[in-house]
Amino acid sequence: MCADAAIRCQEGEVDEAELLRRLDEVVRDYRGKPGALIPVLQIAQGILGYLPVEALKRISLGLQVPYSEVAGVVGFYSYFSTIPRGKHVIRVCLGTACYVRGGKDVLEAIKHELEIDVGGTTEDRVFSLEVARCFGACGLAPAVMVDKTVHKRVRPMKIRQLLAPYYEMESMQEERHVG
Amino acid sequence: MSDVKLRIDDTEVSVPAESTILDAAKKARVKIPTLCHLEGVQAIGACRVCLVEVEGARTLLPSCVTPVREGMQVWTRTRRVRNARRTVVELLLSDHDGDCQTCERNDDCELQALARELGIRELRYTGETSRRIVDRSTPALVRDTAKCILCRRCVAACCEVQGVGALFPQGRGFSSVIGPAFCADLDSVACVQCGQCAAVCPVGAISELDQIDEVWSLLDDPEKHVVVQTAPAIRAALGECFGYPPGTLVTGKMVAALRRLGFDAVFDTNFAADLTIMEEGSELLARLKKALVDEQKVALPQFTSCSPGWIKYAEYFYPDLLANISTCKSPQQMFGAVAKTYYADKLGKRPEDIAVVSIMPCTAKKFEAQRAEMNDSGVRDVDVVLTTRELGRMIRQSGVDFRSLPDEEMDAPLGLSTGAADIFANTGGVMEAALRTVYEIVTGRPLPFDNLHIEPIAGLEGVKEAALTLESCKPEWSFLEGVEVKVAVAHGLTNARKILDKVRAGESDHHFIEIMTCPGGCIGGGGQPRMTDDAVRAARIKAIYLEDEGKKLRKSHENPDLQKLYADFLGEPLGEKSHKLLHTHYEERARV
Numbered sequence: 001m002c003a004d005a006a007i008r009c010q011e012g013e014v015d016e017a018e019l020l021r022r023l024d025e026v027v028r029d030y031r032g033k034p035g036a037l038i039p040v041l042q043i044a045q046g047i048l049g050y051l052p053v054e055a056l057k058r059i060s061l062g063l064q065v066p067y068s069e070v071a072g073v074v075g076f077y078s079y080f081s082t083i084p085r086g087k088h089v090i091r092v093c094l095g096t097a098c099y100v101r102g103g104k105d106v107l108e109a110i111k112h113e114l115e116i117d118v119g120g121t122t123e124d125r126v127f128s129l130e131v132a133r134c135f136g137a138c139g140l141a142p143a144v145m146v147d148k149t150v151h152k153r154v155r156p157m158k159i160r161q162l163l164a165p166y167y168e169m170e171s172m173q174e175e176r177h178v179g
Numbered sequence: 180m181s182d183v184k185l186r187i188d189d190t191e192v193s194v195p196a197e198s199t200i201l202d203a204a205k206k207a208r209v210k211i212p213t214l215c216h217l218e219g220v221q222a223i224g225a226c227r228v229c230l231v232e233v234e235g236a237r238t239l240l241p242s243c244v245t246p247v248r249e250g251m252q253v254w255t256r257t258r259r260v261r262n263a264r265r266t267v268v269e270l271l272l273s274d275h276d277g278d279c280q281t282c283e284r285n286d287d288c289e290l291q292a293l294a295r296e297l298g299i300r301e302l303r304y305t306g307e308t309s310r311r312i313v314d315r316s317t318p319a320l321v322r323d324t325a326k327c328i329l330c331r332r333c334v335a336a337c338c339e340v341q342g343v344g345a346l347f348p349q350g351r352g353f354s355s356v357i358g359p360a361f362c363a364d365l366d367s368v369a370c371v372q373c374g375q376c377a378a379v380c381p382v383g384a385i386s387e388l389d390q391i392d393e394v395w396s397l398l399d400d401p402e403k404h405v406v407v408q409t410a411p412a413i414r415a416a417l418g419e420c421f422g423y424p425p426g427t428l429v430t431g432k433m434v435a436a437l438r439r440l441g442f443d444a445v446f447d448t449n450f451a452a453d454l455t456i457m458e459e460g461s462e463l464l465a466r467l468k469k470a471l472v473d474e475q476k477v478a479l480p481q482f483t484s485c486s487p488g489w490i491k492y493a494e495y496f497y498p499d500l501l502a503n504i505s506t507c508k509s510p511q512q513m514f515g516a517v518a519k520t521y522y523a524d525k526l527g528k529r530p531e532d533i534a535v536v537s538i539m540p541c542t543a544k545k546f547e548a549q550r551a552e553m554n555d556s557g558v559r560d561v562d563v564v565l566t567t568r569e570l571g572r573m574i575r576q577s578g579v580d581f582r583s584l585p586d587e588e589m590d591a592p593l594g595l596s597t598g599a600a601d602i603f604a605n606t607g608g609v610m611e612a613a614l615r616t617v618y619e620i621v622t623g624r625p626l627p628f629d630n631l632h633i634e635p636i637a638g639l640e641g642v643k644e645a646a647l648t649l650e651s652c653k654p655e656w657s658f659l660e661g662v663e664v665k666v667a668v669a670h671g672l673t674n675a676r677k678i679l680d681k682v683r684a685g686e687s688d689h690h691f692i693e694i695m696t697c698p699g700g701c702i703g704g705g706g707q708p709r710m711t712d713d714a715v716r717a718a719r720i721k722a723i724y725l726e727d728e729g730k731k732l733r734k735s736h737e738n739p740d741l742q743k744l745y746a747d748f749l750g751e752p753l754g755e756k757s758h759k760l761l762h763t764h765y766e767e768r769a770r771v
Contacts, residue, residue, distance in 0.1 A: 060771050067360045068346060068359050072348050075349050075350045076350070076351045
């Protein structure tokens with residue numbers, strides 16, 4: 001998933017039709033394989049950033065899995081999102097260790113900083129915010145994951161610093177596009 | 180594998196090694212209550228009502244998914260089991276809209292019955308309840324998630340038995356809802372409206388759209404001449420609504436009850452079933468002639484078209500095979516079109532003065548009746564469709580004491596039918612009825628089978644096949660001399676899919692294929708009295724064959740009133756008038 005997301009970010013805006021065409025290829029590769037639905041959904045979310053209805057319908061038709069089942073699986077796992085997400089996904093761990101070491105305060109601080117709720121996306125579509133249950137990094141609690149990077153012992157006061165590099169990355173890309 | 184011996188309470192029982200405790204208990208005649216179990220279809224241990232104590236096991240175990248072991252001792256009635264079972268049901272009730280008095284399932288509800296059996300007198304657990312979605316979007320079915328206990332029987336019926344997959348659990352945990360994708364309305368997804376979900380629902384979460392009041396209004400309207408038609412499968416099942424055992428024929432009492440409800444004429448869908456055979460048999464012969472004599476490209480095999488769930492299924496999933504489906508309307512719709520033209524003419528009435536009410540074993544018939552093209556009489560051909568269950572309730576509402584009614588006869592001229600029409604109710608029946616007529620038209624001799632029954636295509640096997648060689652044909656049918664007519668029969672859409680995929684792949688050499696949507700055919704329809712398992716199906720099928728064998732006329736073309744309909748009104752099968760009134764077309768539908 002992360003590789004596809006990286007491609008998407010590097011190339012900047014790719015039109016959705018092209019992304020759906022890529023998805024069709026993935027679906028074709030997985031057709032007829034048992035247990036294909038979840039990996040295909042993961043890849044689709046990687047390609048598109050989220051799971052729009054159009055993609056889910058293609059997956060249902062292509063894999064010959066009832067649409068109700070596709071929707072059921074998407075709704076079951078909090079990992080999947082049917083609403084557009086930001087370029088960077090922040091996952092705040094609220095597993096036991098992170099929770100007792102202040103994960104909740106970190107989450108509140110991020111919500112305050114970005115002015116969004118859990119499950120929300122910032123207006124500029126740079127960040128989405130989610131909560132997670134344990135990355136297996138309990139020794140680093142409280143942990144926050146941004147895309148694939150784990151940030152350890154995060155303090156509520158340092159949230160702005162933690163997010164700053166991602167904003168910089170965005171503005172550099174903006175300049176490249178403009179330039 | 181060899182048998183395993185175990186004890187259920189005090190009873191020793193020996194069962195095959197792959198059995199579950201529930202199977203063994205059944206054999207030992209020990210009743211263990213269940214809510215999610217569906218014999219032969221679903222065993223998932225979801226409802227936890229079937230918990231039992233197994234000696235040596237730390238916890239109670241769900242009997243429907245626990246395999247038996249040699250020497251096992253199972254206790255089904257200990258205090259621990261009774262307390263657990265009671266708590267499980269109390270917890271189900273805590274998130275169940277228990278408006279029993281106004282619920283359609285009042286007195287026919289498995290949860291209500293279980294709560295009564297367990298002696299639950301107060302609701303100990305109250306609190307937040309889950310989201311209520313009431314879906315009245317389709318003409319056939321109503322869903323109410325507040326009554327749902329998440330047993331998933333409907334999901335198994337929809338996905339496993341029918342291979343449709345309109346229903347699936349959505350969401351997770353407390354917010355789980357059984358429904359179409361993203362909790363959309365049923366009319367926005369590929370649902371064939373067969374009602375097998377409603378037929379297996381233990382509570383009132385999915386049921387037929389109740390249209391009894393519409394029928395009362397028609398009966399109270401002095402301007403309307405209201406006729407009723409009853410499908411072949413009703414007479415073998417309606418009795419169950421009044422305490423008769425499955426497989427009791429109640430044809431005479433049914434007619435008497437309908438007359439007492441106030442219908443102006445009590446007719447029989449069977450008459451139209453005979454009519455269907457004339458049209459569909461002629462269509463098959465015409466297709467064969469085109470293929471064999473004119474060497475034209477023609478869609479073969481021909482599929483039967485009586486079952487509206489199958490039709491909608493094909494429109495979604497096999498649009499490439501629509502040309503193979505007989506253009507004949509179903510008997511219900513043929514009846515409506517004939518009642519509002521031929522019969523209306525006889526009475527000197529206009530089509531709009533006649534109201535046609537159908538009693539069907541089927542929820543999809545409600546959908547079929549309101550298809551936009553079903554108005555060839557100039558108005559809607561069939562006004563209201565009631566299921567068998569609704570008719571049972573309507574008779575109760577009227578106060579008529581069904582069991583004490585005399586046996587009465589159907590009215591003329593649309594009430595007379597042959598035994599061939601009766602067996603439309605059973606899987607394999609339409610095929611047998613068609614061959615009784617086609618064989619005789621072509622050879623001049625009756626179908627060469629014992630008692631006119633084609634054994635290989637009767638019974639509950641999912642896909643059945645038969646072949647029949649045509650010999651000594653009449654001169655006008657000489658092109659069929661020596662042809663081996665190959666037929667197949669499938670019931671339940673998952674079974675149908677097996678044969679449809681073969682046809683699609685060009686691997687079928689059949690000429691004629693009968694498909695019925697529901698397991699067992701119409702006798703197992705989504706509108707029939709609950710619960711329908713294979714034993715009930717077999718009993719109803721037997722009753723239907725009995726009805727057929729009891730008739731003097733057993734071949735559709737021998738029906739004298741039908742011959743008169745052709746002589747006075749229609750002309751000939753596949754003629755111009757037939758084409759307009761009795762045939763239809765199909766359209767592809769988007770699956771998602």
